[in-house]
Amino acid sequence: MIRIENISKSFGDKVILSNISGEFKRGMTNMIIGASGTGKSVLLKCMVGLFEPDEGYVYYNDRDFTHADRSKRIVIRREIGMLFQGGALFDSINVEENVKFPLDQLSDMPEDEKLDRINIVLERVDLAGVNKKMPSELSGGMKKRVGIARAIVNNSKYLFCDEPNSGLDPITSIRIDNLIQEITEEYNITTIVVSHDMNSVMEIGEYVMFMYEGRKIWEGSKNNIMEAVEEELNDFIFANKMMQIVKEKSSL
Amino acid sequence: MKSIGKYFIFLGITFSNPGSFSTYFKLFINECVHIGLSSIVIVSIVSAFIGAVTTIQTAYNLVSPLIPRYVIAQVVRDMTILELAPSITAIVFAGKVGSNIASELGTMRITEQIDALEVMGINSASYLVLPKIIATFFMYPLLVILAAFLSIFGGYWAGIVSGVITPQEYIYGIQFELIEFTVTFAMIKSFVFAFLISSISSFKGYYTVGGALEVGKASTSAVTNSVIAVLIADYLLAQLLLNLN
Ligand SMILES: Nc1ncnc2c1ncn2[C@@H]1O[C@H](COP(=O)(O)OP(=O)(O)OP(=O)(O)O)[C@@H](O)[C@H]1O
Numbered sequence: 001m002i003r004i005e006n007i008s009k010s011f012g013d014k015v016i017l018s019n020i021s022g023e024f025k026r027g028m029t030n031m032i033i034g035a036s037g038t039g040k041s042v043l044l045k046c047m048v049g050l051f052e053p054d055e056g057y058v059y060y061n062d063r064d065f066t067h068a069d070r071s072k073r074i075v076i077r078r079e080i081g082m083l084f085q086g087g088a089l090f091d092s093i094n095v096e097e098n099v100k101f102p103l104d105q106l107s108d109m110p111e112d113e114k115l116d117r118i119n120i121v122l123e124r125v126d127l128a129g130v131n132k133k134m135p136s137e138l139s140g141g142m143k144k145r146v147g148i149a150r151a152i153v154n155n156s157k158y159l160f161c162d163e164p165n166s167g168l169d170p171i172t173s174i175r176i177d178n179l180i181q182e183i184t185e186e187y188n189i190t191t192i193v194v195s196h197d198m199n200s201v202m203e204i205g206e207y208v209m210f211m212y213e214g215r216k217i218w219e220g221s222k223n224n225i226m227e228a229v230e231e232e233l234n235d236f237i238f239a240n241k242m243m244q245i246v247k248e249k250s251s252l
Numbered sequence: 253m254k255s256i257g258k259y260f261i262f263l264g265i266t267f268s269n270p271g272s273f274s275t276y277f278k279l280f281i282n283e284c285v286h287i288g289l290s291s292i293v294i295v296s297i298v299s300a301f302i303g304a305v306t307t308i309q310t311a312y313n314l315v316s317p318l319i320p321r322y323v324i325a326q327v328v329r330d331m332t333i334l335e336l337a338p339s340i341t342a343i344v345f346a347g348k349v350g351s352n353i354a355s356e357l358g359t360m361r362i363t364e365q366i367d368a369l370e371v372m373g374i375n376s377a378s379y380l381v382l383p384k385i386i387a388t389f390f391m392y393p394l395l396v397i398l399a400a401f402l403s404i405f406g407g408y409w410a411g412i413v414s415g416v417i418t419p420q421e422y423i424y425g426i427q428f429e430l431i432e433f434t435v436t437f438a439m440i441k442s443f444v445f446a447f448l449i450s451s452i453s454s455f456k457g458y459y460t461v462g463g464a465l466e467v468g469k470a471s472t473s474a475v476t477n478s479v480i481a482v483l484i485a486d487y488l489l490a491q492l493l494l495n496l497n
């Protein structure tokens with residue numbers, strides 16, 4: 001479980017996040033959604049410590065991360081896996097070495113056990129056999145899947161995904177979404193997915209936090225998001241032509 | 253001014269909390285190979301020509317029949333060892349290796365590879381930059397030694413081909429009144445320049461903000477800034493040398 005309390009963050013005098021609280025449960029796919037530029041990525045980066053929030057707390061299973069010293073943070077960070085918006089694979093090494101990287105850095109597993117583990121996770125993301133390919137030889141969707149494999153290889157307890165399906169076609173997007181959800185349930189981890197894709201929300205959003213201009217406007221799940229009354233959220237949901245048509249049809 | 257402060261903070265982070273020795277050793281070896289291979293050809297070509305040109309121009313300037321011709325070789329030796337080898341190599345090196353370092357780190361920054369390292373709890377500055385600085389520290393002086401040899405050889409070749417000096421005179425000249433301190437001093441310069449080029453280029457690349465365009469800018473400014481820093485350091489060191497004598 002991850003809990004955030006009153007997170008605020010400004011860059012210069014530009015307020016990016018104000019007073020955001022929320023709880024992300026274990027074994028569930030939690031989503032943070034909102035329009036471009038509302039501060040979703042900044043919030044995610046505050047949670048993993050790539051940015052320091054100006055105010056507020058982040059707790060990992062009741063362990064205060066924000067005010068922890070370097071060594072305590074490292075303990076928590078070793079339990080974190082993160083999938084970045086563009087995959088962020090190390091482009092000078094091949095797929096296998098990419099996935100192996102966290103194991104080399106953070107565990108003292110023997111070499112053959114590492115290889116087994118790599119093959120297990122690559123298999124899990126449907127990429128068995130691409131071990132020796134370089135990141136530049138992969139398609140966007142494959143990069144994302146290698147990114148997921150790298151994020152979970154170290155038995156992470158917390159998985160962060162920044163826009164896992166941006167730039168992917170609808171079918172591949174759904175595959176990635178489902179993969180994330182399955183992994184979350186299978187390993188019983190706490191997953192947070194940042195997205196602005198309503199499709200993903202309806203697919204996997206067991207907990208959904210909607211952000212608007214740095215504030216939390218609404219929280220709930222895919223089951224009750226259509227009934228939300230907040231204007232900003234409705235504008236967001238029905239910005240999509242498809243959704244508008246669905247709405248018109250259903251109100252007939 | 254602000255960026256100079258940031259540069260020193262960056263150096264502080266780079267040299268603190270490094271990871272395990274074995275990881276770094278492997279990275280260090282990779283960097284050595286990479287840095288050496290990527291610059292050896294261009295440094296060789298440039299230094300051989302510089303030696304050749306220096307010989308011919310010195311011959312051209314020494315018109316007095318009172319000055320023995322072996323002095324040409326002596327001048328070539330002192331100029332290349334003391335000044336041309338370290339600083340011309342620096343400029344070539346900044347253009348080749350410095351820009352490489354900056355664009356590599358810049359790309360890693362904008363594609364969030366640096367963030368990925370940080371999330372794993374790795375001190376990315378030290379993981380990525382320290383091996384580069386130390387590898388440069390080892391490789392650069394070797395390149396300077398090579399450059400000095402090749403300049404002197406280039407001078408020999410040009411002198412013989414153009415007929416301004418005989419082989420005997422040249423060999424005699426390059427051994428004449430050799431002050432060993434010039435070699436030591438060239439090495440001191442090399443270490444200083446190596447550090448400046450690798451750390452400034454890393455700094456520029458590491459803090460790239462934006463996209464592909466900014467990576468290009470970071471790489472260009474890595475070259476200009478390190479060349480300026482090298483020239484300033486060169487001047488200060490020359491002053492120091494004068495005061496020591
Ligand atoms: N390092 C930074 N320095 C200054 N401002 C920043 C920085 N990072 C992000 N911002 C600003 O914070 C705001 C929120 O950015 P953020 O990347 O969190 O948006 P987002 O919600 O993730 O959008 P998207 O869906 O496009 O990824 C933007 O206005 C951005 O300009």
Ligand SMILES: [Mg+2]
Pocket residue numbers: 040041042085162163
């Ligand atoms: Mg974002």
